[in-house]
Amino acid sequence: MTNSANSPAPGSQAPAAVETLTADEAAGEHARLGDAIAHADRLYYQDDAPTLTDADYDALRRRYEAIEAQFPELKGIDSLSERVGAAPSAKFAKVRHAVPMLSLGNAFEDGDVEEFVARVRRFLGLGPETEIAFTAEPKIDGLSCNLRYENGVFVQAATRGDGFEGEDVTNNVRTIGEIPARLTGDDVPDVFEVRGEVYMGHADFAAINERQQAAGKPLFANPRNAAAGSLRQLDPRITASRPLRFFAYAWGEVSGSALPADTQFGVIEAFSRWGLPTNPLTVRCTSAEELLAHYHRIGEGRASLGYDIDGVVYKVDSLALQQRLGFVSRSPRWALAHKFPAQRAATQLQAIDIQVGRTGALTPVAKLAPITVGGVVVSNASLHNEDYIRGIGGDGAPIRGEVDGAPVDIRVGDWVEVQRAGDVIPQVVSVDLARRPPEAVRYEFPTICPACGSHAVREEGESVRRCTGGLICPAQAVERIRHFVSRDAFDIEGLGEKQVQAFFEWGLVKQPADIFTLEARDSDPTALTRLKNRDGWGETSAKNLFAAIEARRRVPVNRLLYGLGIRHVGETNAKRLLRHFAGIEALREVALAAVPPGEAHPKGNEAWQELVGIEGIGAVVAEAVVDFFTEPNNEAALAALMREVSPEPMETVAASGAVAGKTVVFTGALEKMTRDEAKAMAERLGAKVAGSVSKKTDYVVAGADAGSKLAKARELGVPVLTEDEWLALAGGG
Incomplete structure (x- = not known):
């Protein structure tokens, strides 16, 4: 008998499991992870109420990106590889970043750091004899902020937001004592944007929670929540009463070529000369061994720092090499965040819920007795699929050990160990068989969709069970519309998840085109119930929604394509396709031409070759595009939508020049x-x-x-x- 509590955690076997996934298994898990990441974005960036720490969130992306690396054709299923954060809140004025505020790739193992250094060398074509320097700095667990100085004077502050547009928090940042109103030094550029992290120290966090408790107000969950909530106050006086601090570590727009140094470390030293607070634990290293040694030193002293960090950030020191390395997707090639290990806790599994996703996949979710792990309360955890519940992995081998020759399964009532960092967060790691209740029985995965009652089938070779209800399944229909109006698609203010659900139930919106005819139908004298008279609505809110819808009749065409929800076409692939084609109609014409008359599937003609020849677009993505545009029902729905909207050209990197558009x-x-x-x-x-x-x-x-x-x-x-x-x-x- 194997003691499952001591069996290896699934996260430790994840790399091998990813390599053995079938294409369908990978697609299903990729879609589920995308949903979880998008949900975490909303909670973290918009609501300041995350259920995951920064380390957990990045670790969740790690599994997502590992699947994309193994299955490149999936780099489009609701792909979040280029996304950073979430759209700014409507309660603040918006600030467009002159230079995008991107995120970082991450590592959890020492070997990942060694591979990062080797990858940088390979990209630059540098041999082992050529020295290359890196900086290593603590990764502060706070809120990213961009500070703009003009002629040395502080003029504006903005949050990261979605990486391209943030929230104007200028008046609030002026109350932070550590941030200078004027930079001092002869080498300060005329325009300089300083980037760093607003955070709260442990002692200050404890004191503010004592005041909250004395006043009968809710306590903050952790210092990061307290810092984010304090910075994003509508009343700057509240921010002024909160003990916020700041570390500067990067920059955005700089006038001309006026950087004070040609290395990362040199610019950080200039920050200190100018009066900006910088982290004293930032060092310069010349090898992976030195980087890892610094990481482990910081990790050992982490508890005594007086503020929260969740890892160490490595950056190529030479700014010239950074320029050569450039960016891939949502992050720079020249930087990496090395996260600290997972944290675990034991709790009881109270129920298993089944969620039906936009693709019809049935995903099991563990409902847990709430438990605090690393300062954050966890009450839900992913169970991935029915094989995971049964205790077997993608290769058919037990993932939590065996008892009497059978894999250790998960049952309602079990005491389980929950891990909040690793490849998928949070997740059930192991089962304590000694505490299993006698009445606990094996969980039978449903074969009927809980949303519509249709059969849920599992194809051979797949680990995902899917609803066959298709268009009649309310879970899928609502999710399709939610996707269409989401932040990275049409981004219609006031039309969130609850409103979409209500409009679907009321029969007002069944497909995307219905959104844009809503006002006309609402004003029809024969309408039985006007929107302003429905529960939760009034004349002002209805008027505001109609105005928001009207404002989104013109969106970049890549957002429109992404919003259609074509399988395998997420944000990244939508941009790839529409860099190549002039618009939706041009893409549609090629997709239609890829299927010769009388044929049911694409053939290797010129149109098909054009599609699969686009960099990053392979046969799987191309076939999904062709399938969408050749489906008569999609054709009718798209035609109805195009009568209501006028998409704009996609923003390009360079609008002019000898090679632009070529x-x-x-x-x-x-x-x-x-x-x-x-x-x-x-x-x-x-x-x-x-x-x-x-x-x-x-x-x-x-x-x-x-x-x-x-x-x-x-x-x-x-x-x-x-x-x-x-x-x-x-x-x-």
């Missing part, structure tokens, strides 16, 4: 930069990078040993450039 294919070995650098450079200049050559290719950049792509370019008469010719053209743009 389609470029790289082939062969380049000498002056790596292939990844060349692609990143082209995209920064507004070019479209494709993976194959077609008649629509503008340039083929050919390095040494170029093969079939070069031959194809010559066959089609596509201009071929050498690496030097490409650099001259791009530099001239």
Whole structure:
């Protein structure tokens, strides 16, 4: 008999499990993780009421991104790889960041840090003999903030928001004593944006909770919540009464090329000279070994710092190398957040709920007796799928050990250990069989959808059970509309989850086009009940909603495509497709042409090759796009929607220049930069990078040993450039 309480945690086996997932299993888990991340974004960034710490949230993304790395074609199912935070709250004025405030990739193991250093070297083409320096600094658990100084004078402060647009908290930040109203120094640029973390120390947190308790007010859950809630007050006097502090560690917009140093460490030293508070534990290292040694030193002294940290951040020190490395998706290639290990606690499993997602997947959720783990109350945990409940992993092997030859399953009434960090957070790690109640029975996973009563089936090779109700299933229909109006799609203010559910139940909104005809139908004299007369609504709220809907008739076309909910087309793939095509109609025409007359599936014709040739778009994504546009029901729904909206062109990286808008294919070995650098450079200049050559290719950049792509370019008469010719053209743009 194996003691399950001492069995390895599922999180420790996750990398192997990801590699053995089938495509359908990966798609199902990827979608569930996306839903969990989006929910966590809303709680953390908008409500200041997270159920996960920053470390937990990033760890949840770790599993999500590991699946995308193993299954690149999934880099689009509600993909959050480029998303940072959540949209700013409507109660504050909005500030558009001149330079986006992006997030960081993360690591949990020492080996991840060693791979990060090796990956940087590979990207830059540097051998082991070439020294490369990094900085290492504590990762403060607070609220990110951008401070704008003009001629050395503080003029504006904004939260990170969604990374591109934040909340104006200028008046509140003026009350933070550690933030100088004027920077001192001869080398302060005319315009300089300082970025850092607003936080609250442990002693101050304890004192403020004592005052809250004495006043009969709710206590703050942790210092991060207290800092975020204090900074985002409508009344600056409340913020002034709260003991907030600040550490500066980065920058945004800088006038000209006026940085005070050419290294990360040098700029941080300049911050100190100018009067900004910086963390004294920031050091410069020249190897992975030095980075890890500093990480472990900080971890050992973490409890005595007097403020919360959840890891250590590593950055390439040279700003020139940072520029070469650039960005991938939502994070820079030149930085990494190394998180501290998981925390666990034991509690009782009170029930197992089944949630039906937008794709029809039935996901089990553990309802737990509330337990505090690392300062945050946990009452729910993911159970992933029915195999996880049965105690077996993706490879069919037991994940919590065996008893009398059978895998250890999870039962209602069990005492379980819950982990709040790892690959999926929070999760049930193990079962204490010694405390299992005698009446506990094996859990039977439902075969009927709890939302609509349709059969729920599990296809061979899949771990996910799905509702077959399709369009009649209210859970799926409502989720589709919620997705359409979500922050990263049409972002309609006042049309949140509760309103969508109510409108669906009232029969007012069944498909996206109904949203934009709502006001006209509401004003019809024959309407039985006007919106203003319904529960929870009034004349003002109805008028505000109609105005918000009217304002969203024009959105960037990539938001529209993402909002359609096409399988495998999330934010990233929507942008990829619409960098290539001029708009929805152009994409639709190619998708229709990919299926020859009389055929049911795409064939390898020119239209199909154009779709799969787009960088990052493979056969799985392309087929999903074709399936959507060739479905008659979708055609009718899309036509109804397009009669109501007028999408705008997608924002591009570069609006002008010699290569902006051009389609470029790289082939062969380049000498002056790596292939990844060349692609990143082209995209920064507004070019479209494709993976194959077609008649629509503008340039083929050919390095040494170029093969079939070069031959194809010559066959089609596509201009071929050498690496030097490409650099001259791009530099001239």
